Amino acid sequence: MGGQHNNRLRELRKQTGKTQAQIAAELGVNKATYSTWELGRTELKADNIVKLAKYFGCSPNEILGFDGRSSLRTMDIFEEHYVTLFQKLAPNYRDAIIEIMSGCAKPRPPRRPKA
Numbered sequence: 001m002g003g004q005h006n007n008r009l010r011e012l013r014k015q016t017g018k019t020q021a022q023i024a025a026e027l028g029v030n031k032a033t034y035s036t037w038e039l040g041r042t043e044l045k046a047d048n049i050v051k052l053a054k055y056f057g058c059s060p061n062e063i064l065g066f067d068g069r070s071s072l073r074t075m076d077i078f079e080e081h082y083v084t085l086f087q088k089l090a091p092n093y094r095d096a097i098i099e100i101m102s103g104c105a106k107p108r109p110p111r112r113p114k115a
Contacts, residue, residue, distance in 0.1 A: 012052075016056075049064065
C-alpha cells in the first residue's frame with residue numbers, strides 16, 4: 001500500500017535529525033522494516049501506527065497524513081467492527097470486497113413513479 005503515511009514519516013524523521021536505522025533501533029524493529037513503512041511499501045498496522053505516533057509525539061492521524069481539518073466523522077461502533085473485520089482479511093478477499101462495494105455504491109438512476 002503506497003499510502004500518504006510515507007511522506008509524513010520521512011518528514012517526522014527528518015525533524016528528529018535521526019537516520020532510519022536509529023529510529024528503527026529505538027522502536028525495536030529492523031531498519032528494512034522501518035524503511036518499508038517510510039516508503040509506503042508495507043501497510044502500517046494499527047499497533048505500529050500507535051507506536052510511531054508515541055515515538056514522534058504526534059497523533060496517529062498525523063502519521064497517516066490527516067491534518068485534522070478533514071470532514072471525516074467519527075465511526076460508529078458498527079463501522080469500527082466492519083473495519084476491524086476487513087483488516088483481518090487476506091488481501092485477495094479485501095480486493096473482492098472493495099470490488100463488490102464499488103459496484104453497489106454506483107449511483108443508480110431514479111425509479112420512475114408507477115402510473
